[in-house]
Amino acid sequence: MLTEQEHEVLAQELERYPDRRAASIDCLVRLQESRGGWLSDETLADLAPVLDMSVHELDALATFYNRLNRRPVGRHLIRVCDSVSCWIMGSDAVCAVLRERLGIDLGCTTPDGRFTLLPTQCLGACERAPVLSIDDKQYTDLRADDLDAILADHD
Amino acid sequence: MAETPLTDRIGPERKPPGLAEYRRAGGYKAVDKALRHLSPEDVRNQVTESNLRGRGGAGFPTGKKWSFVPQGDDAPTPKYLVVNADEMEPGTFKDRLLLEGDPHQMIEAVILSAYAIGASQAYIFLRGEYVTAARVLRQAIAEAKDAGLLGHRIRDTDFSLELHLHMSAGRYICGEETALLSALEGRRALPRTKPPYPQAAGLWGYPTVVNNVETLCNVPHIVAHGGDWFQSLSHTDDGGTKIYGVSGRVRKPGLWELPMGTTAREIIEEHAGGMRDGYRFRGLLPGGASTDFIVAEHLDLPLDFSGLSKAGSRLGTGTMIILDDHTCPVGMCLNMERFFAQESCGWCTPCRDGLPLVTATLAAIEAGRGRPEDLDLLEQHTRLLGMGNTFCAHAPGAMEPLQSALKHFRDDFEQHIREGRCPYR
Ligand SMILES: Cc1cc2nc3c(=O)[nH]c(=O)nc-3n(C[C@H](O)[C@H](O)[C@H](O)COP(=O)(O)O)c2cc1C
Numbered sequence: 001m002l003t004e005q006e007h008e009v010l011a012q013e014l015e016r017y018p019d020r021r022a023a024s025i026d027c028l029v030r031l032q033e034s035r036g037g038w039l040s041d042e043t044l045a046d047l048a049p050v051l052d053m054s055v056h057e058l059d060a061l062a063t064f065y066n067r068l069n070r071r072p073v074g075r076h077l078i079r080v081c082d083s084v085s086c087w088i089m090g091s092d093a094v095c096a097v098l099r100e101r102l103g104i105d106l107g108c109t110t111p112d113g114r115f116t117l118l119p120t121q122c123l124g125a126c127e128r129a130p131v132l133s134i135d136d137k138q139y140t141d142l143r144a145d146d147l148d149a150i151l152a153d154h155d
Numbered sequence: 156m157a158e159t160p161l162t163d164r165i166g167p168e169r170k171p172p173g174l175a176e177y178r179r180a181g182g183y184k185a186v187d188k189a190l191r192h193l194s195p196e197d198v199r200n201q202v203t204e205s206n207l208r209g210r211g212g213a214g215f216p217t218g219k220k221w222s223f224v225p226q227g228d229d230a231p232t233p234k235y236l237v238v239n240a241d242e243m244e245p246g247t248f249k250d251r252l253l254l255e256g257d258p259h260q261m262i263e264a265v266i267l268s269a270y271a272i273g274a275s276q277a278y279i280f281l282r283g284e285y286v287t288a289a290r291v292l293r294q295a296i297a298e299a300k301d302a303g304l305l306g307h308r309i310r311d312t313d314f315s316l317e318l319h320l321h322m323s324a325g326r327y328i329c330g331e332e333t334a335l336l337s338a339l340e341g342r343r344a345l346p347r348t349k350p351p352y353p354q355a356a357g358l359w360g361y362p363t364v365v366n367n368v369e370t371l372c373n374v375p376h377i378v379a380h381g382g383d384w385f386q387s388l389s390h391t392d393d394g395g396t397k398i399y400g401v402s403g404r405v406r407k408p409g410l411w412e413l414p415m416g417t418t419a420r421e422i423i424e425e426h427a428g429g430m431r432d433g434y435r436f437r438g439l440l441p442g443g444a445s446t447d448f449i450v451a452e453h454l455d456l457p458l459d460f461s462g463l464s465k466a467g468s469r470l471g472t473g474t475m476i477i478l479d480d481h482t483c484p485v486g487m488c489l490n491m492e493r494f495f496a497q498e499s500c501g502w503c504t505p506c507r508d509g510l511p512l513v514t515a516t517l518a519a520i521e522a523g524r525g526r527p528e529d530l531d532l533l534e535q536h537t538r539l540l541g542m543g544n545t546f547c548a549h550a551p552g553a554m555e556p557l558q559s560a561l562k563h564f565r566d567d568f569e570q571h572i573r574e575g576r577c578p579y580r
């Protein structure tokens with residue numbers, strides 16, 4: 001069930017568009033924020049009647065867009081840029097260190113639920129490559145030695 | 156010093172100017188001028204005369220794009236203006252500078268451009284990762300609303316405009332302008348058939364113009380100083396300045412606003428500080444991953460919309476990616492084709508099935524399992540996935556770096572196959 005607060009948030013999103021479907025992506029993003037960073041079947045079922053859409057239509061969106069997660073994620077989402085400028089500047093090495101430190105592969109979550117590690121597309125900071133973001137905060141000009149300190153900042 | 160109208164108020168340690176500071180620097184004067192003294196048609200004419208061309212990658216003349224919007228009392232309403240701030244082209248980071256550094260310039264640009272085409276609704280389609288840009292834009296939009304620069308009857312004229320921010324949920328194809336419209340309508344970002352062009356039937360079937368951030372940010376300056384002035388900023392026939400960027404192994408990667416038509420040699424050597432010690436230049440992609448490589452012999456060509464055709468390439472977004480002599484060109488192509496394969500929307504078969512095959516073939520060559528006939532296969536695909544064979548420009552764009560790499564760095568591909576390994580490891 002949607003909380004009262006969630007109803008309010010969705011109402012704000014609906015205001016900007018002439019029809020309800022148009023707000024669907026914004027609504028999915030907002031509900032993902034309030035529900036632990038991912039979209040469960042239940043969340044889609046809660047949202048569908050508000051938008052007058054079917055659960056399947058919402059699922060089609062949730063499985064299309066990169067920033068919508070259909071599976072549980074950890075408390076912090078690490079996104080490592082693997083696009084071309086970062087690759088030239090050594091993103092493979094950054095990724096290898098992260099996988100080793102966290103003991104998980106790309107796309108996985110640490111058993112303690114602390115981190116999910118995902119590759120991402122160019123983060124638009126190519127002049128400071130390699131780049132990663134944790135919960136949308138960017139870390140740039142990365143060197144392998146920086147990573148422990150960056151991880152330690154997030155518990 | 157050459158003039159830098161787009162970035163005058165932006166600096167590395169500077170906060171984005173608020174409304175008062177933006178006004179003190181002459182901001183919103185163009186809005187006052189246009190709304191009081193110029194008709195929408197006057198503004199459209201100025202933009203046409205300035206020879207402003209789209210900075211989103213394709214270089215379409217902006218005045219011409221706007222001329223397809225139906226005008227007059229019979230024109231369908233509402234009309235929409237959409238700012239393409241999706242900026243997901245790998246290696247591209249210029250719109251971010253403009254959005255984070257000077258949000259009121261963006262808003263003034265939207266007001267003037269909407270006025271010119273008669274739009275009453277505007278959206279900024281912003282990529283989801285640009286959270287700083289979102290914060291400063293939201294604040295600036297609120298300031299502009301409070302000051303009566305947005306909303307009902309702006310400056311006590313008959314012109315009204317609502318400006319909304321949409322944060323994308325992320326997918327490269329959202330940047331393609333018709334796919335972007337699908338996303339704004341709350342659908343999967345699938346491109347649409349053209350015609351009808353968005354100017355005739357775009358968002359919810361109404362006339363819509365989609366322009367890139369940097370394109371639009373030029374409009375206030377054109378309205379303030381005129382088309383001739385704008386043309387005079389450029390070294391070539393394409394008016395204005397350009398925000399050029401460099402990433403890769405140069406001493407000082409970054410962005411610079413320079414006269415349109417500046418050469419790659421000047422940008423790399425004078426602005427980016429040349430190659431890092433121990434690295435030699437081998438080639439570059441002039442404007443993001445979906446442009447063709449150029450090599451040393453092309454470094455003195457003017458970087459504008461026509462100058463690079465001699466080198467078989469194009470300006471694209473103007474943010475170049477440098478290939479150095481320690482970086483494997485095959486690996487670099489593999490990285491980019493993997494990106495394009497992942498980001499294909501899946502709608503049409505050549506792209507959906509062709510890009511994974513190209514990626515797998517490159518991966519095999521890179522891993523030392525390539526066969527001589529693989530190069531023919533790749534070459535064949537650069538044609539099969541080329542312009543005209545796919546539903547949108549995604550796959551043709553993906554083929555540009557590959558077809559030019561096969562031409563300029565053929566020895567590298569052959570060496571991988573001959574020696575059964577990557578010589579750069
Ligand atoms: C796959 C693909 C991705 C694109 N991504 C962007 C983008 O992120 N930003 C952008 O401004 N244009 C992008 N474009 C170009 C747009 O379709 C469109 O040409 C542009 O927004 C028009 O604006 P302009 O005339 O001001 O350049 C992309 C095109 C394609 C085919």
Ligand code: SF4
Nearest residue numbers: 500502503506547549
């Ligand atoms: S070319 Fe690719 S991205 Fe474009 S419509 Fe076809 S499948 Fe989609």
Ligand code: FES
Nearest residue numbers: 081086122123126
């Ligand atoms: S390629 Fe990594 S930020 Fe652009």
